Amino acid sequence: MTTAEKNPRGIPKALFVEDVSAFLSGYKDSTELGLRHLQEVLSKYRFMEANMLQRKQSMLSKIPEIEKTLQMAKYLEERKASSEEPISVQYELHDTLYATARVQPRETVYLWLGANVMLEYPIAEAIALLTDKLEVSRRRLTHAEEDLEFLRDQITVTEVNTARVFNWDVKMRRQTAETSVTVAS
Amino acid sequence: MRMLEKDEEADVEVKWEDQQRINEFSRLNNKVSDWEDQLSAKKQEKEYLEDLSGELELADEDEPVKYRLGEAFVAISLEDAQSRLEKEQDKLTEDIDALDTKMTEASERMAELKRLLYGKFGNAINLDK
Numbered sequence: 001m002t003t004a005e006k007n008p009r010g011i012p013k014a015l016f017v018e019d020v021s022a023f024l025s026g027y028k029d030s031t032e033l034g035l036r037h038l039q040e041v042l043s044k045y046r047f048m049e050a051n052m053l054q055r056k057q058s059m060l061s062k063i064p065e066i067e068k069t070l071q072m073a074k075y076l077e078e079r080k081a082s083s084e085e086p087i088s089v090q091y092e093l094h095d096t097l098y099a100t101a102r103v104q105p106r107e108t109v110y111l112w113l114g115a116n117v118m119l120e121y122p123i124a125e126a127i128a129l130l131t132d133k134l135e136v137s138r139r140r141l142t143h144a145e146e147d148l149e150f151l152r153d154q155i156t157v158t159e160v161n162t163a164r165v166f167n168w169d170v171k172m173r174r175q176t177a178e179t180s181v182t183v184a185s
Numbered sequence: 186m187r188m189l190e191k192d193e194e195a196d197v198e199v200k201w202e203d204q205q206r207i208n209e210f211s212r213l214n215n216k217v218s219d220w221e222d223q224l225s226a227k228k229q230e231k232e233y234l235e236d237l238s239g240e241l242e243l244a245d246e247d248e249p250v251k252y253r254l255g256e257a258f259v260a261i262s263l264e265d266a267q268s269r270l271e272k273e274q275d276k277l278t279e280d281i282d283a284l285d286t287k288m289t290e291a292s293e294r295m296a297e298l299k300r301l302l303y304g305k306f307g308n309a310i311n312l313d314k
Contacts, residue, residue, distance in 0.1 A: 016201050072255035088260040090251060098258070152215060153208040160204060 007150045009143065011048065014041065014154040017161045020168040031169040038162045045158060049151045052144055059141040066137060070130040073109060077123045080105040203305065210298045210312055213291045220291075224284045231277045238270055 005013040017023045027033040079087060086102040093099040109126050110118045121129065241263065244250065249260040252269060261269075299312050 016204050018201065068255035072257070075254050075259065088249070090258040092256055149212050149215070152211060156208050156211050157204060160199060160207065164199060 007147065009147055011147060011150060011154070014045070014157040014161075016157055017164060020165055023161075023165070031165060031172075034165050035162065038158055038165065042155065042158045042162070045151055045155050049148065049155065052147050052151060056141065056144040056148065059137055059144060063134065063137050063141065066130055066134045069111070070127065070134060073123060073127050073130060076105065076109060077127065080107070080123070203302070206298050206302055207310075210295060210302065213295050213298075217288060217291050217295075220284050220288050224281065224288070227277055227281050227284070231274065231281065234270060234274050234277065238267070238274070241267055241270065 007013070021029075024031060024034045027037065076087075084105065086104050088100065088102055090098045090100050108120050108122055110120050111126055111129065112118050241250070244263055246263050248263070250263055250266040251258040252261050252266050253259075302310055302312060
């Protein structure tokens, strides 16, 4: 029920059923088998959709974090260039609890890289690194959104296929019933 | 949900062209609801910033302002705070305008798709949100 065609991230494209009876001939003319197969394809797409949605959410929470860090790094750089005075800052000591600190402008900052690792960077390098990370995350978000759109298309195609196979079956049964009534009378 | 009566059953073939239109409609529908959320969040933010800039008009010039940068509040001069605020407001206005344009384009296209699809399938298709 999928074709060889794929999107840039390798998700297969769903096959559009043009002719229901031709489609069912691939399933021993059994509506039941055909529908079951469509259902399988649909649940695969839905599974991928759920995964992709999660990826999108994780990017959506990651991007503002990087933006905040970048904003602060840029301020530190700006400030260092303009004045030697210490910066007065209120920082979050604990949830909802703030303390005041005086920070001497410096040449370097520490970036938390994850996995319990923190590294010292010259401010300009930190900014470059963060800018790069931000760009990568934004690109990933765009890709996730594109994939979601693509998946949604495939889901719609598969749903329409299902509805049509189903309707076709109802029509067939009705015809058969009518014919047998005619024969009986 | 209900079954269609026999005489209103639409016996119209769904062509690939129609399927693509259905897909496009569903895609746009999704995007628009995403954009609506973004738009209302940004409008809210803009309102806050407007209130803020009003407040800053009244602030003491010699008193530093605690401006939020990232997770912390940094003491900066009133002048700096105002120029930062202005930049943030400009950025927001730009974003809101861009969203508005996209949404208008999308709803025009959706109206067109509705016309085509309802025209062909009548009550056999339902294109609401």
